Amino acid sequence: MNASEPLLNGPLLETRGLDVGIGGHSICRRLDWRVEAGQSWAILGRNGAGKSTLLATLAGLHAQQAGRLEVAGLPLPGANRGDGARAMARVRGFLSQHQMDPFASTVMETVLVGRHPHLGRWDWESASDGRIAAAALAEVDLGGFAERDVQTLSGGERQRLAIAILLTQQPRLFLLDEPLTHLDLSHQVAVMDLFARRADKGASIVAVLHDPGFAARYCGHALLLFGDGEWLAGPADEVINTENLGRLYGHPLHELQADGQRWFVPR
Amino acid sequence: MPTRRRALIIIAALLGLAVLSLAIALAAGSLPVTAGDVLGALGGSPGGLGVEVIRGLRLPRALAAFACGGLLALAGALMQILLRNPLADPYVLGISGGASVGALSAMLAGLSLALMNVAAFAGALAAMLLVFGLAHGDNSWTRTRLLLTGVIVASGCGAIVALILSIAPEDGLRGMIFWLMGDLAHALSPSLALAVLALGLVVALPFARELNLLARGDSLAHALGVTVRQVKFGVYLLASLLTAVAVTTGGSIGFIGLVVPHMVRLAMIRMGWGNDQRLLLPASALAGGSLLVLADTLARTLLAPQQLPVGVLTALLGVPAFLILLGRQPNERQ
Numbered sequence: 247m248n249a250s251e252p253l254l255n256g257p258l259l260e261t262r263g264l265d266v267g268i269g270g271h272s273i274c275r276r277l278d279w280r281v282e283a284g285q286s287w288a289i290l291g292r293n294g295a296g297k298s299t300l301l302a303t304l305a306g307l308h309a310q311q312a313g314r315l316e317v318a319g320l321p322l323p324g325a326n327r328g329d330g331a332r333a334m335a336r337v338r339g340f341l342s343q344h345q346m347d348p349f350a351s352t353v354m355e356t357v358l359v360g361r362h363p364h365l366g367r368w369d370w371e372s373a374s375d376g377r378i379a380a381a382a383l384a385e386v387d388l389g390g391f392a393e394r395d396v397q398t399l400s401g402g403e404r405q406r407l408a409i410a411i412l413l414t415q416q417p418r419l420f421l422l423d424e425p426l427t428h429l430d431l432s433h434q435v436a437v438m439d440l441f442a443r444r445a446d447k448g449a450s451i452v453a454v455l456h457d458p459g460f461a462a463r464y465c466g467h468a469l470l471l472f473g474d475g476e477w478l479a480g481p482a483d484e485v486i487n488t489e490n491l492g493r494l495y496g497h498p499l500h501e502l503q504a505d506g507q508r509w510f511v512p513r
Numbered sequence: 514m515p516t517r518r519r520a521l522i523i524i525a526a527l528l529g530l531a532v533l534s535l536a537i538a539l540a541a542g543s544l545p546v547t548a549g550d551v552l553g554a555l556g557g558s559p560g561g562l563g564v565e566v567i568r569g570l571r572l573p574r575a576l577a578a579f580a581c582g583g584l585l586a587l588a589g590a591l592m593q594i595l596l597r598n599p600l601a602d603p604y605v606l607g608i609s610g611g612a613s614v615g616a617l618s619a620m621l622a623g624l625s626l627a628l629m630n631v632a633a634f635a636g637a638l639a640a641m642l643l644v645f646g647l648a649h650g651d652n653s654w655t656r657t658r659l660l661l662t663g664v665i666v667a668s669g670c671g672a673i674v675a676l677i678l679s680i681a682p683e684d685g686l687r688g689m690i691f692w693l694m695g696d697l698a699h700a701l702s703p704s705l706a707l708a709v710l711a712l713g714l715v716v717a718l719p720f721a722r723e724l725n726l727l728a729r730g731d732s733l734a735h736a737l738g739v740t741v742r743q744v745k746f747g748v749y750l751l752a753s754l755l756t757a758v759a760v761t762t763g764g765s766i767g768f769i770g771l772v773v774p775h776m777v778r779l780a781m782i783r784m785g786w787g788n789d790q791r792l793l794l795p796a797s798a799l800a801g802g803s804l805l806v807l808a809d810t811l812a813r814t815l816l817a818p819q820q821l822p823v824g825v826l827t828a829l830l831g832v833p834a835f836l837i838l839l840g841r842q843p844n845e846r847q
Contacts, residue, residue, distance in 0.1 A: 307735055328740060335738030342732040348597045349728055349778065351788040354514055359726050363738040367719050370517040370791075379514075393785065415737065 252337045253319035257282050258419040258450040259304060264313035268299045272475035276313070279469065279479055283418070286442065286451040288461035288482070291471035292495050297454040298343060300471065301423050304452065305340040306331075317419060335363035339417035343424050345408045347396045353407060354392040357383055360414030382413035385440055387433065401428035409437060420444065422453040426460070438464045458499075459509040462486045470494050486510075520792045527799040531579065534803040538575035538810045539567050543817045573701045577762055578809040578823070579802035580706035581697065582769050584759035586777075586801025587713055589770030590794055591752040594724045595745060596656050599778075602771035603756040606663030609765040610670025611640025612757065616764070617677045617689050626699055630761050637757035640666055645749065659749075695766025695824030697809050709758045710802075714795060716751055720744060721791040728790070766805070768827040772835050773801040779838050804831065 259281035266273045273296030281287055289297050302308040304315070306326035315322045318337045326334050347356075360382070361375045371379075383389055386406035391399075399407060405428045412420065420441060426434045441451050442464055455461045461468055461482060468485050470478040472494060478485050491510060492498045498513040539551050550563035554572060558564075588603035596605070603609070615636020619629035648662040674693070681689060691698075700706075717724075723744050726734035735741050756770070774797040778788055786792065808826040815821060 302732075305736060307732060331735075331740050332738035335736065340732070340736035342730070342736065344730070344732070346597075346730045349593075349599060349788050350782050352785075355725075355787040355789065356729070358514070359729065359733070359737060362722060362726060365722070367722075371515060376514045395782070411733075 252317070252333065255283070256319060257316075258318055258337075259452065260314075260316045262314040264303075264315055265311040266296065266300055266303050266308075267311050267475075268296065268308070271296070273300055274471060274477045275475035277477055277479075281419070281450050281452060281467075283448050283450055284445055285467055286445045286465040287453070287467045287469055288458075288465035288486075289452065289454045289469045289471065290456075290458060290461060290486075290491075290494060292473060295471045295473035297471060298423050301340070301421050301452070301454055305338065305421050306334060307340070332363045335415065335417070337417055338419040338421060339412045339415045341408055341412050341420070341422045341425055343427065345404050347404075350395050350397050352392065353383065353388065353394045353396055353399070354379060356396050356407060357410045357414050360411040360416075363415065378416070379410075379414050382410040383407075385413060386410045387436065402430060402433060405429055406433065406437070409440075413440075418449050420449060420451045420453075422451065424454050424456065426455070426457075434460070457510075458486055458491055459507075462508045462510075515787055515789045515791070519786065520789070523786070523792060524795050524799070527796055527803070531799050531803045531806075534806040534810075535575050535579065538578070538806050539571050541810050541814050542566070542571060543814070570701070573703050574697055574809065574813075575806050576703035577700035577706060578697050578805045580703050580710050581700070581759050581763040581766060581802075582773070582805025583710045583798040583802035584706060584713065584755045584762075585766065585770035585805075586773035586797040587710070587717070587794060588752045588755040588759065589801075590774035590777075590790070590797045591717065591724075591748050591755075592770075593774055594728050594790065595748045595752065596660055597728060597730075598656075598660075599775055600771070601660075603752060603759070604667070604765065604767075604770065605660065606644050606753070607640040607666035607670060608637045608753055608756045609760050610667040610674070611643075612637040612760040613693060613765055614670050614673045614677075615639075616692055617674055617681075620685055620689055620692070621677055621681055634757055634761045637753075637760060640670065641753040641757065645753075691822045692764040694822035695764045695827070696820075696822045697763045697812075698820055700762050703762075706758055706762045709755065710798065713751060713755045714798060717748075717794055718791065720747070721789075721794055724748070724790040724794075728788075763823070766824045766827060768824070768831050769801050769805055772831050773797055773804060776800070776831075776835055776838055783838075 257280045261277050261279045264277040265275055291297050299308060303310050306322045309323050320334065357379045358371050358375060361371055383392060386409050388403065388406055388410060409425065425437055429437060438460060445451050465482055468482045470485055470490060478490065488499050488501050499510045500513055502509045502511060540546060544563065544566050546563035546567060550560060550567060553560045554564045554567035585603055592601045592603055592605065593599055612633040616629050616633035619632035644663045644666050648659040678689060723739045726737055726739050727744060731741050777793060777797045777800050781793065782788055805827065808830055809823045812821045812823040812826045
């Protein structure tokens with residue numbers, strides 16, 4: 247068996263004794279964590295706790311200080327070098343917090359960049375790539391936008407376009423840094439629903455979220471980062487509660503129930 | 514949706530435009546020539562004065578102009594992606610400044626044309642290594658740092674150029690100023706520049722889809738499997754070498770490297786062909802080459818026998834064309 251091929255079964259993400267830090271600030275110490283296929287995880291923490299840095303580390307964009315990190319059995323950051331980078335991009339997708347369009351370009355062209363890891367060096371996008379891209383645009387409610395210039399999109403539309411790129415990439419592990427930024431309420435629900443459908447089909451979702459209610463509603467599991475290197479990981483029912491959240495955000499919360507759903511509001 | 518077929522058709526049309534511009538360059542001049550002379554010169558048959566003028570003077574100069582324009586436009590397109598800035602040009606990182614210092618020092622020392630070209634190329638390489646060495650200092654060169662280093666090195670070179678101009682003897686000044694404005698009067702051996710242009714396209718095109726991703730941000734490119742550091746380093750190196758060869762051939766001809774890729778991009782967007790580097794890189798090279806051939810033809814015929822520096826013509830031709838295109842840029846799709 248080729249050691250550089252991603253595993254088809256087993257956990258999509260596994261860390262052992264992972265230390266991540268940035269600029270002398272510790273984000274997590276000795277993190278032992280497994281994300282199985284089909285699981286959805288929310289990462290919660292206050293501003294500056296290092297949620298984005300941890301996610302960038304999981305995506306292979308930032309090197310860990312110590313410990314093991316494997317995505318589909320491939321060790322990071324090593325597996326992300328050279329030709330491995332494209333193989334990695336077929337397994338894990340990463341939604342960044344910031345989107346930029348310094349040059350004019352159409353929405354269709356932009357969403358098609360998600361096919362890059364699936365195409366050979368001399369390949370052009372085929373009709374089937376076009377269908378995948380069009381389906382992704384429709385799924386984020388950008389169906390009629392294919393020929394629009396990306397520089398004319400609103401913040402929420404641009405965010406949904408970034409999500410469409412990710413869907414076009416068709417990874418098995420979705421790393422989402424604040425996927426709900428700029429989205430209105432109905433699109434927030436629609437986006438969480440579409441990722442839930444991906445998880446039902448066996449994909450894994452790891453999302454940085456700011457609303458513990460959304461986390462409890464859509465994610466079966468949660469990882470809490472307390473900002474001092476301490477962390478807590480487990481089923482959402484166990485770790486998302488007023489006591490832990492109060493400590494996490496440094497502010498007391500109320501838990502409310504509606505339609506069998508738990509919501510958290512600041513006291 | 515981008516397709517290879519459409520790209521090939523557009524490239525073929527631009528190739529036709531390039532051939533047309535070269536034909537105009539061969540036919541135009543103070544000595545009238547016939548179509549037979551042009552074909553005879555290209556066919557290699559011995560002929561009269563017309564054939565000699567075309568083969569010995571007009572053809573090499575037109576090809577040098579084409580190569581130079583193509584090199585500058587391709588380098589500009591690459592630089593704009595690398596710096597993720599539509600206002601970047603091949604000279605922004607100080608390469609033409611280094612070449613100017615080299616060329617003008619050689620002229621001041623009274624060296625031969627061949628040695629002046631060597632000095633210009635050495636100056637360009639020195640500036641490129643200096644900028645790269647300084648910008649790369651902390652092993653994580655950012656765009657801002659690269660741009661800042663380049664701009665500072667370029668202004669340092671500008672000061673040295675001003676110094677040389679102020680101490681140069683009167684009779685050498687005209688040649689220096691022509692070099693600084695860009696002049697193809699002495700560019701009669703185009704084969705090296707043409708070969709480098711072809712090589713540049715062959716090296717860049719396989720990575721054009723990576724460049725499409727890089728233009729949309731490092732983190733997106735990284736997440737989609739582009740080895741960002743290596744590709745950026747390659748783009749920097751290639752764009753710098755193309756620029757160095759171009760300024761060694763024709764002096765620091767302005768405008769082409771900044772505006773041709775920009776114009777091509779605007780035109781492609783306007784035609785609904787999108788912004789795809791797989792099309793944009795070869796299209797810029799062909800359009801830049803054709804534009805410089807036409808500009809150089811005007812430069813040597815407008816006030817004949819007086820010759821103008823071609824850099825003046827590129828700006829005079831390109832500025833209105835660019836402003837018209839910019840003025841018509843559609844926002845109505847919004």
